[in-house]
Amino acid sequence: MKRAGPLSPALFALAFHEVTSKIKADLNIWYLDDGCIGGDPQTVLTNATMIRDSLFSSGLEINNYKCELLLINHIIDINKPKTSKLFQDQFLSLSIPDLTHWQLL
Numbered sequence: 449m450k451r452a453g454p455l456s457p458a459l460f461a462l463a464f465h466e467v468t469s470k471i472k473a474d475l476n477i478w479y480l481d482d483g484c485i486g487g488d489p490q491t492v493l494t495n496a497t498m499i500r501d502s503l504f505s506s507g508l509e510i511n512n513y514k515c516e517l518l519l520i521n522h523i524i525d526i527n528k529p530k531t532s533k534l535f536q537d538q539f540l541s542l543s544i545p546d547l548t549h550w551q552l553l
Contacts, residue, residue, distance in 0.1 A: 467502045471495045489519075489531045497538055512541040518550060 461480050468478050473495050475486030483499075485492050500510050517535050519528055536542050 463506075467499055470498065470502075489534070493534060493538065496535075500539075510539070512539045513543075515539055515541075516543045516545055516550065518547070519544070520547065 457480055464478075464481060468476065468483065471485060473485045473487040473491050475484060477484045485495050503509060517532065519531060532544055536544075
């Protein structure tokens with residue numbers, strides 16, 4: 449088994465920067481492979497699928513079990529179930545936590 453060298457995270461970040469620089473969203477924050485995209489649901493979904501497709505073409509994939517969808521402005525919105533389904537159709541195993549149980553560090 450090969451061990452990753454000390455430059456592996458930096459090299460990954462440089463390669464991944466090309467993908468993240470294409471994101472067009474109100475919120476676009478990344479640290480290595482952990483990111484947060486925010487904005488209207490359609491923009492976020494478009495960007496998330498672009499990231500997924502770009503990574504897939506490089507032999508990488510998103511771990512849907514580690515992904516969360518936070519519907520902050522949809523607390524009372526009747527479209528919340530529709531928005532949730534749109535994301536869950538594209539990203540199986542996506543978690544949608546209750547707003548009282550999350551925090552962005």
